[in-house]
Amino acid sequence: MDFRIRTFTPIWTGDVKRESIKFRDTSIIGSLRWWFEAIVRGLGGYACDSVGEEKRKLDVEKYKKGNKPEELICPVCYVFGTTGWSKRFRLEIDGELNRLPFVIVKADERKGHRGWFLGTRESGGLMGTSEVKVYGDSWIKNVLALSLNVSCYWGVGATTILENTNSSIPKYSIYLQIYFTLKKPHFSKDDDEFYIIDNPIIKDKVFKLPMVRPTMWKGALRFAAIKVFEDWIYEKLNESRIDKETVFKERARIAKLFGNEKDSQKDYLGRLCLLAIGGDLPTGEKLRKEIEKINKEFEKWLTDKKYVSKEVPSRSGRLFFYPTFFEEISLDVITPLSRETKTPVRGPIYFETVEGSKGTKSIFRLLYYPFDLIARGEFDEIEKEMKEDLKFLAKALKKMFYEIGFSAKKSSGFGVVEPINDNDVKVDGFKSDEVKDILLNTIHQS
Numbered sequence: 486m487d488f489r490i491r492t493f494t495p496i497w498t499g500d501v502k503r504e505s506i507k508f509r510d511t512s513i514i515g516s517l518r519w520w521f522e523a524i525v526r527g528l529g530g531y532a533c534d535s536v537g538e539e540k541r542k543l544d545v546e547k548y549k550k551g552n553k554p555e556e557l558i559c560p561v562c563y564v565f566g567t568t569g570w571s572k573r574f575r576l577e578i579d580g581e582l583n584r585l586p587f588v589i590v591k592a593d594e595r596k597g598h599r600g601w602f603l604g605t606r607e608s609g610g611l612m613g614t615s616e617v618k619v620y621g622d623s624w625i626k627n628v629l630a631l632s633l634n635v636s637c638y639w640g641v642g643a644t645t646i647l648e649n650t651n652s653s654i655p656k657y658s659i660y661l662q663i664y665f666t667l668k669k670p671h672f673s674k675d676d677d678e679f680y681i682i683d684n685p686i687i688k689d690k691v692f693k694l695p696m697v698r699p700t701m702w703k704g705a706l707r708f709a710a711i712k713v714f715e716d717w718i719y720e721k722l723n724e725s726r727i728d729k730e731t732v733f734k735e736r737a738r739i740a741k742l743f744g745n746e747k748d749s750q751k752d753y754l755g756r757l758c759l760l761a762i763g764g765d766l767p768t769g770e771k772l773r774k775e776i777e778k779i780n781k782e783f784e785k786w787l788t789d790k791k792y793v794s795k796e797v798p799s800r801s802g803r804l805f806f807y808p809t810f811f812e813e814i815s816l817d818v819i820t821p822l823s824r825e826t827k828t829p830v831r832g833p834i835y836f837e838t839v840e841g842s843k844g845t846k847s848i849f850r851l852l853y854y855p856f857d858l859i860a861r862g863e864f865d866e867i868e869k870e871m872k873e874d875l876k877f878l879a880k881a882l883k884k885m886f887y888e889i890g891f892s893a894k895k896s897s898g899f900g901v902v903e904p905i906n907d908n909d910v911k912v913d914g915f916k917s918d919e920v921k922d923i924l925l926n927t928i929h930q931s
């Protein structure tokens with residue numbers, strides 16, 4: 486199988502000395518893997534967490550005893566390899582990317598300059614076309630062709646900035662972009678004994694740009710969604726208790742959008758359900774048992790409503806996240822103080838932050854794709870569900886961007902943004918005008 490890759494935005498490699506460079510196979514394979522994983526999960530299948538610590542190794546002992554590798558690792562690891570198992574294909578790349586003589590380049594290559602500037606031959610980005618040959622079994626090549634097709638619609642995976650999408654969004658899906666400016670992070674003084682280093686900005690491996698990973702966005706928005714659910718319960722409880730069906734319906738929105746509940750969040754969500762239905766909570770051992778009971782009931786309810794199938798208990802969410810890249814990075818310093826003595830408990834800690842107040846905007850991107858309704862052929866349902874999902878999503882976005890931020894340590898104030906204007910929100914796809922109205926109305930609501 487042969488295919489051709491053409492860059493449509495310049496690529497910076499950090500290697501300024503070279504006039505031309507080959508497209509890296511690791512970056513192509515990385516993005517194909519990223520998309521194959523998304524496809525597998527999108528279809529309700531299981532793919533292990535290839536970046537997290539859950540990454541599956543091939544159990545060599547079991548393999549030697551005759552277990553098939555398909556039974557020991559997930560389909561993504563099977564095709565792309567994992568510890569103890571090599572990938573099932575080979576890539577050959579032909580053609581080089583050439584450095585552009587005059588292009589707009591990143592400021593961080595020239596100190597004291599903000600934003601972008603017109604670069605010289607040495608600082609220009611790389612562009613070009615590469616021919617890629619793939620060798621492997623035919624079904625593997627089909628898998629790669631599928632992933633490649635999707636990645637061409639949606640950008641070359643996790644490492645390329647995607648700008649033009651209006652023409653090629655899958656039917657019934659919504660592609661949302663929010664341009665935002667970070668507020669300067671603040672650290673509340675009375676919060677913790679030690680200020681824990683809490684920096685969600687990491688650098689992407691290929692291009693060394695500061696970035697927020699898709700998983701980080703997902704975690705932060707999911708957390709915000711749980712808080713929206715909590716707010717909803719407290720608001721309702723002002724009037725009356727809430728019946729079980731209504732609570733479950735609302736709780737299910739989180740699973741529909743984000744996929745299976747995390748074990749660590751089930752307890753909290755169960756507690757909230759009990760509170761909503763009963764008006765208060767039992768204590769001690771009784772509380773633990775009741776949480777377990779209501780969570781079991783909720784799981785059964787999800788299966789009865791076909792939100793989760795019996796055959797495939799792991800459920801993917803309807804939201805797909807993209808990385809965000811930042812252009813400017815600077816160094817901040819904090820000195821942890823003891824709460825009692827107000828004296829430093831250790832030396833200063835330096836860490837990188839992203840400059841927020843210089844007027845450059847970053848992009849948060851999200852795909853809403855109700856694949857489960859589409860797969861079940863429930864087209865009449867889509868519009869209704871989409872609107873309900875979107876209202877809930879908009880509340881979660883507002884909570885994340887304005888109140889909580891996208892940092893793992895919620896009290897740090899890291900990742901809270903400046904007010905979002907109408908022009909900062911772009912929506913493409915299904916019913917885009919209505920969707921935009923729903924989002925903006927919710928975000929502007931006080």
Ligand SMILES: [Zn+2]
Nearest residue numbers: 533541559562
């Ligand atoms: Zn895997």
